[in-house]
Amino acid sequence: MAYSFLTHLQCPRCHREHDADRVHNLCDCGSPLLARYDLPAVKNQLTPTDLTDRVGSLWRYHELLPVRAEHHVVSLGEGMTPLVPLTRTGESMGLPRLVMKDEGLIPTGTFKARGAAVGVSRAVELGVGAIAMPTNGNAGAAWATYAARAGIGSLIVMPEDAPAITRAECAVAGAELYLVRGLISDAGKMVGRAVADSAGRYFDASTLKEPYRLEGKKTMGLELAEQLGWRCPDVILYPTGGGVGLIGIHKALTELQELGWISGELPRLVAVQASGCAPIVRAFAAGARSAEPWPNAQTVAFGITVPKALGDFLILDALYATHGSAIAVDDADLLREQRRCAQVDGVFMCPEGAATLAAARRLRSTGWLKDTDEVVVLNTGTGLIYPETVTVTASTLDIGDPLPLS
Numbered sequence: 001m002a003y004s005f006l007t008h009l010q011c012p013r014c015h016r017e018h019d020a021d022r023v024h025n026l027c028d029c030g031s032p033l034l035a036r037y038d039l040p041a042v043k044n045q046l047t048p049t050d051l052t053d054r055v056g057s058l059w060r061y062h063e064l065l066p067v068r069a070e071h072h073v074v075s076l077g078e079g080m081t082p083l084v085p086l087t088r089t090g091e092s093m094g095l096p097r098l099v100m101k102d103e104g105l106i107p108t109g110t111f112k113a114r115g116a117a118v119g120v121s122r123a124v125e126l127g128v129g130a131i132a133m134p135t136n137g138n139a140g141a142a143w144a145t146y147a148a149r150a151g152i153g154s155l156i157v158m159p160e161d162a163p164a165i166t167r168a169e170c171a172v173a174g175a176e177l178y179l180v181r182g183l184i185s186d187a188g189k190m191v192g193r194a195v196a197d198s199a200g201r202y203f204d205a206s207t208l209k210e211p212y213r214l215e216g217k218k219t220m221g222l223e224l225a226e227q228l229g230w231r232c233p234d235v236i237l238y239p240t241g242g243g244v245g246l247i248g249i250h251k252a253l254t255e256l257q258e259l260g261w262i263s264g265e266l267p268r269l270v271a272v273q274a275s276g277c278a279p280i281v282r283a284f285a286a287g288a289r290s291a292e293p294w295p296n297a298q299t300v301a302f303g304i305t306v307p308k309a310l311g312d313f314l315i316l317d318a319l320y321a322t323h324g325s326a327i328a329v330d331d332a333d334l335l336r337e338q339r340r341c342a343q344v345d346g347v348f349m350c351p352e353g354a355a356t357l358a359a360a361r362r363l364r365s366t367g368w369l370k371d372t373d374e375v376v377v378l379n380t381g382t383g384l385i386y387p388e389t390v391t392v393t394a395s396t397l398d399i400g401d402p403l404p405l406s
């Protein structure tokens with residue numbers, strides 16, 4: 001049986017088909033491309049129980065991933081992150097069935113490792129010698145790490161305000177790193193120019209400009225369904241920047257429906273953004289099919305500071321198709337949730353993940369979420385890489401001083 005059932009790439013906008021075995025960026029019409037698989041063949045040859053004894057990483061779903069030969073897989077054991085009930089946090093907001101999928105336990109500390117593992121593996125398979133990308137930090141760290149493991153080069157450009165640890169991750173992995181006094185969109189333009197001038201030396205691996213990062217991220221949806229015994233929760237809340245994870249989860253669940261591995265309604269998908277950068281929320285509220293760029297974007301949840309997403313129409317389509325929603329939360333609220341969750345449930349979430357808790361609390365208070373709803377929030381990374389989001393109050397003592405216990 002084939003390792004991958006990838007057949008072709010398809011444009012979701014103009015529906016043109018493209019050869020999957022050549023390197024591709026965008027469709028000629030400017031849209032991202034989506035990987036398509038021979039799902040009827042997968043359905044004939046594979047059942048959910050065949051997966052039971054497989055490796056505990058996202059590669060257990062290799063038939064639904066684009067890498068054709070197993071020896072091209074570049075892996076650090078990413079995937080199969082736990083589903084953790086947030087019992088006390090859930091009780092505090094009237095959601096007794098609140099569960100977190102914890103992407104903080106993945107190599108490099110964020111779910112970006114999923115996109116990097118699959119994107120780099122496939123790039124290597126197609127003969128790419130070096131990748132280039134703009135990043136808000138976490139994607140660059142992940143791609144630099146997997147590029148190092150694959151033995152290919154990486155060129156990373158990030159805002160100088162991006163979390164400092166991600167610079168260190170790029171540097172230690174040997175990436176060619178540049179900081180820009182600007183936003184990810186500015187970094188993107190600079191990467192685009194550098195790639196164009198490089199005479200094919202670099203492959204542009206920007207968000208959704210190549211089709212396979214999405215395939216890696218979609219495994220969050222595959223895992224979620226498998227971990228729930230091949231069924232879906234009622235609602236999924238996702239901290240949305242470029243929206244790749246949300247589009248990916250929707251794609252995964254749609255593929256599982258086609259395989260007949262899940263049935264019934266898809267979960268309502270909710271895009272959570274920060275009030276300081278909420279282009280998708282604004283577009284959703286207007287019933288629009290695409291989003292306008294957000295001026296002066298700013299939030300502590302750095303990973304979701306994306307003023308204009310290339311896949312905006314795919315995000316919005318997924319929200320409308322699942323009767324979902326989009327909601328913006330203030331930095332103060334998400335920071336409060338980050339602290340509360342660590343204190344009552346013992347999970348130090350990243351600020352982006354904590355934003356989904358602030359959103360859940362609001363959606364419960366407006367009645368959009370019911371106390372019977374099974375709600376899954378994606379904690380897209382560990383709080384450990386965002387030490388600056390926590391204010392520490394501790395007194396420094398001299399040796400032998402009595403502890404002034406409170």
Ligand SMILES: *Cc1c(COP(=O)(O)O)cnc(C)c1O
Nearest residue numbers: 138241242243244245303352380
């Ligand atoms: C990149 C990132 C996001 C947003 O991811 P998209 O799938 O591009 O919307 C959310 N959280 C963290 C921690 C990130 O690094």
Ligand SMILES: [Zn+2]
Nearest residue numbers: 011014027029
């Ligand atoms: Zn097209």
